[in-house]
Amino acid sequence: MPKSSDYLFEKDKIAELINNLFIFTDKLDWNNVEKCFAEKVYFDMISMGAESAVVLSPGQITDMWDNGLKNLEAVHHQTGNLKIDVIDEKAVAFCYGTASHFKKTNSGENTRTFVGSYDFYLTKINEEWRIDSFKFNLKYVDGNLNLEND
Numbered sequence: 001m002p003k004s005s006d007y008l009f010e011k012d013k014i015a016e017l018i019n020n021l022f023i024f025t026d027k028l029d030w031n032n033v034e035k036c037f038a039e040k041v042y043f044d045m046i047s048m049g050a051e052s053a054v055v056l057s058p059g060q061i062t063d064m065w066d067n068g069l070k071n072l073e074a075v076h077h078q079t080g081n082l083k084i085d086v087i088d089e090k091a092v093a094f095c096y097g098t099a100s101h102f103k104k105t106n107s108g109e110n111t112r113t114f115v116g117s118y119d120f121y122l123t124k125i126n127e128e129w130r131i132d133s134f135k136f137n138l139k140y141v142d143g144n145l146n147l148e149n150d
Contacts, residue, residue: 010129011084014091014122017129022077022097030066034058038123038132047116047138061134071148074102079118089124097136101143105150112143 017036024032037058044053056064069075082095099114121133144150 007086010086010091010124014084014086014093014129015082017122017131018079018082018093018095018118018120021131022079025065025069026075026077028066028069028075030062033062033065036131037061037134038125038130041131042121042133044133044135047136048114053135069101072101072103074100076100076102091120091122091124091129093120093122094118101147103147103150105144105147107144107150109144109147109150112141112145112147114141115139 021036043056079095079097084093101112116138119135123132
């Protein structure tokens, strides 16, 4: 796709989708999170300890995230350095990201922060962009690693 106003419009739509993914995740708004994904998603969390990448439905992803986040008092994602390349009905996106988790604990160690980057592949489906590949690349974790159980 030539770098025209159409190209810039598509990049903006993709940036909005990625921002929405994290905003809706922080709100635990699983219905809207699911709308960010394609019907099947190549999901790679190997850097977080998963044995392998898997193909999941949006519902399977949100069930997993809900299970992992529901016992926290607050979740906050911050992303930046977003890079997007669009080629026709496909796109590749990259961004840095941090995820902060908070839960008041008896130990006073109330937070945990994940720092890394994300790789996304997207497909335009019925004129709407959807994420069909999601990969998190963990750089490091800091804070209370047992936050849910503390």
